[in-house]
Amino acid sequence: MTDEKCCCGMDATTDANAVPEGKRTEGLVWQYGDERIEYAAAAGHLDIYDPARVLEGKMFNVNYVASSVNGEAVDSSKRPVTFAYNGGPGSASVPINFGGLGPKRVVSEGEKFASASYEVVDNPGTLLRETDLVFLDALGTGWSFVADGYDKKRVYGLEEDARTFCRAIVRWLDENNRWDSPLYIYGESYGTMRSSVLMRYLGEAGVPLAGVVMLSAYFDWSQNLPGNDLYYLGMLPSFASTAQHFGVTGQGVDVDEWFDEASEFTANEYAPSLMKGDRIDPEEKRRVAEKMEHYIGIPADFLLAHNNRIELEDFRANIVRDRGLMCGRLDMRYTETMTLPVQRNTFYFACEDPAAHALEKVWYGAFRSFLRSTLGYVNPAEYRLSVWSEIGIGWNWVHDEPGMDDTKTAAPNLAFDIATALRRSPTTKLAILGGRYDAATPWWNMDHTMSQLFLPAELKSRITYHRYGCGHMAYTDVPTLMQMVDDMREFYAAE
Incomplete structure (x- = not known):
């Protein structure tokens, strides 16, 4: 009678906790x-x-x-x-x-x-x-x-x-x-x-x-939970650096200076504006949106329609959309061809990361x-x-x-x-x-x-x-x- 084998080639009666020799x-x-x-x-x-x-x-x-x-x-x-x-x-x-x-x-x-x-x-x-x-x-x-x-x-x-x-x-x-x-x-x-x-x-x-x-x-x-304003605050300086990398904003400015400048805007202007919620003056809200556009390259009207809160997937999908590309998540400098219009699933898009696919x-x-x-x-x-x-x-x-x-x-x-x-x-x-x-x-x-x-x-x-x-x-x-x-x-x- 021959010994039974499992699909991995080991004896079917092998201890389930057995491992190969080191x-x-x-x-x-x-x-x-x-x-x-x-x-x-x-x-x-x-x-x-x-x-x-x-x-x-x-x-x-x-x-x-x-x-x-x-x-x-x-x-x-x-x-x-x-x-x-x-x-x-x-x-x-x-x-x-x-x-x-x-x-x-x-x-x-x-x-x-x-x-x-x-x-x-x-x-x-x-x-x-x-x-x-x-x-x-x-x-x-x-x-x-x-x-x-x-x-x-x-x-x-x-x-x-x-x-x-x-x-x-x-x-x-x-x-x-x-x-x-x-x-x-x-x-x-x-x-x-x-x-x-x-x-x-x-x-x-x-x-x-x-x-x-x-x-x-x-x-x-x-800070990673939906609706927490610290999420949006944390993203902005990284969005700004990414927009600068793609030549959308920050041209002629040192990369560290640009990140630091965006960080100062986040702490001193962006954060207080988000804390006001719908109590914010409309003119102040637009000023903040226009300054956000200055840093991250996303149009102010789009930002205003989202109450100056932009999701990562929206940024990834839009920052180089005119080039037919989407940018990465783990490393936003990486790009690959934009997904098809019928591929609307949000979780699918979130997991499609050029930075992971590259290496x-x-x-x-x-x-x-x-x-x-x-x-x-x-x-x-x-x-x-x-x-x-x-x-x-x-x-x-x-x-x-x-x-x-x-x-x-x-x-x-x-x-x-x-x-x-x-x-x-x-x-x-x-x-x-x-x-x-x-x-x-x-x-x-x-x-x-x-x-x-x-x-x-x-x-x-x-x-x-x-x-x-x-x-x-x-x-x-x-x-x-x-x-x-x-x-x-x-x-x-x-x-």
Whole structure:
């Protein structure tokens, strides 16, 4: 009698929680100019157990550990280790690995779409210069999964996810004997919301945290709710930069000066006008609309018809419509052909993002090739690159805000977690990075949220801000990537 096989080629009687054997390759070399790093790369799973010692899930990770840097042997007890991840919720960590921080990178050229004949090179902007790197895929993404029979509701949520990552980090430190190493976390997009809670949870778990990097940060979820005027305020400076990029407004003005000028208008004129609602004088309302047109290039009459509140999808659909194009969301500099008039579904349009279409496929291809060809790692399961429509839509946003009177909020402001973590650990460093052309996590909103914490000077001195000429995925922009090299070198070296 022959053994029964399932569609993935494994025995039908195989343990549902079984995973392929992890793989590790040593003696790899990263080279850029006169710089040289010898390193090992590994891929495999971490077993994650909940407090009752029940298997919660298995978290897939790819890690890079240096053995020598520019000819000098590495002392692993002194070398930092950084845990990095993307967001979603529902995104695996491929973009931040093969797009930005890992030792290998797919070559990108401005706002051009990568072709099927993409090139992979030693990443000139890799963070491996400063730290060993561990890229974690959240449970339910990539090859990470919730254990068979375990309730996914105990995993798919803001607090639940952060606690899982806390357990995963502790597990990796144990398995790799790296408790002496300075510990960092690096999150992008929703990953910054995860990091906000995680930096507090790590402290509560007794794990010392040297630093946190927040890329494309968003802390106050209430600003994303329909009808919240902070949403419209936050978008305006990024809209202004995008209109300038396409030659619609701001010609002859320095790009940072233009963003700052639009930000000043937002705080000093636009915000007070929105606060007045329908009590605003009609002449003032038109003056504001005309000044908005000056910055963002959308006609004043259109703005007035929408009470000077413009949705992202309206801006994306109209700013370069005369060229037959729509602009991106993650990075508004990217464009592609406008959707057909019959394609009216709002959610469909919101998800049609040129910035994602331009590079995600080639990052994934390079990642799969590296695992198979360099590490010899093969997994017959489907790799779940982006599953927001499955995980993110049903995400549990309820959060027990630290220090509040037993108040659980469904639209949390996670900056309070940051403030709590920094107060408890004033030696922890925080770097916040972002771009002018990011409409997913606008810089203005993050800056406004942080300003509302009223942190004392000694804690504010632990925070550095870096605003770049890029979008959400800063590493796709080569000038930004190389600026990040200098900024991260300074950040990791700082006491």
